Amino acid sequence: MSKKEEDFIENLNLSRDISSEFAIAEKIIRTSAKGRKYIDITIVDRTGQMDGRMFPHPIEVDSVHDSIKLGSVCRIMGRISEFPSDSGKFNMVINVLTELDDDEYQLEDFVMASENNTDDLVGEIRRTIKDMKDPHLKNLLKSFFCDKNFTELFYKSPAAIVHHHNYVGGLLDHTVEVLKISRTACEIFPDLNQDLLFCGVLLHDVGKIKTYTYGNGPISISEEGELLDHIYISCEMVKEKMEKLDTPKELSNQIMHMILSHHGPVSLGWGSSIDPKTPEAKTLHYSDDMDAKIKETFQR
Structure with missing residues (x-):
């Protein structure tokens, strides 16, 4: 009925x-x-x-x-x-x-879906990866976004259960929106490491493909998501790829720091395990937070 x-x-x-x-x-x-x-x-x-x-x-x-x-x-x-x-x-x-x-x-x-054109959003991600100059970051991103099993989940996953982007395709929408905000930040602050920032943006929420369940019913949290949360899951997924690719330790630490701190200062209680300390980590946090808060306002 x-x-x-x-x-x-x-x-x-x-x-x-x-x-x-x-x-x-x-x-x-x-x-x-x-x-x-x-x-x-x-x-x-x-x-x-x-x-x-x-x-x-x-x-x-x-x-x-x-x-x-x-x-x-x-x-x-x-x-x-x-x-x-x-x-x-x-x-x-x-x-x-x-x-x-x-x-x-x-x-x-009971299942909402994105109204955006998936091909356009995917094109934005692919162009970003293609334009990267750092070979290590480019290879890391390609290890995710050239993996059909990963992209099938990433392009359909929600970004949340409630609040913002809580619909099928929400994770893709959110990621590209944060990417666009970060791109503008790079125009204002040209000293930002653009490749590093964009890599962190594209990977900061990858764990959400394992955090939520959907398709056979309304969006809900998975057992893995309930016990571990998406930040930890994202870090584990990215760490595994970087170890296989032998990503330089300094670069690996920068990426992990961005993921671990993207929910802002620990004192906020939003899930970060460390305060964002680098310019790129701070830019990711504020871009992510801006997109989430503005999207939530429009969704209400």
Whole structure:
């Protein structure tokens, strides 16, 4: 059964009761200003995402939270309301949430896909690699982007479950957008090592091909992604290639540093294991952060 057009998230902009199907992207137990525990749930469909709140009996909050399966599609009964008042932002208070079987919904209602031309984006990457002067960096990138098994995953993978580029093809979109931002930075700051920066940009999120699952259901995190996170996975993938290619140690350290620090200062708590210290690492971080934040604004 397909969702009704008026029940897609992009159309939920009036206060009303609702009973429809949504996929579960995130869940977390929070405490209100009045001290009441509740479950904060991010729901998604192919048109976008929405914040939902569920208020079970206090003694049932933990068990209800644990019973909600990330990546599942559920029939949700609740009420759409504007919160805070006059903010123009609509949320859902969830009263009943029931997981559905695969034959009870249409998968295409819950999987978003990029609207960009894949060939154009791939062309941008290929031209960047072709124009590189550093043979070690060029060979490293070719070891990834000339590998059909890798590119089939990279060109289709999402970049996230929620927030930004959380759709099929999102990783490719995000990578090329960060590349374009970094290219502009090189025009402003010509002393940046362009080959090093672009190599870091193209490889910083490669681990996301193993971090998320999709295709047989809504986007969800894989076991590997849950336990290791994409930054570690990316580093391991790149390190393995560099060891096989005998990449010079100094260059290897520069690339690994960019990947490990691309989520910014450790104090931010966004996943970096070290602060970005080189000009190229800082440029990658700010380019990545700018693209993610602006894209999230447009997706909401």
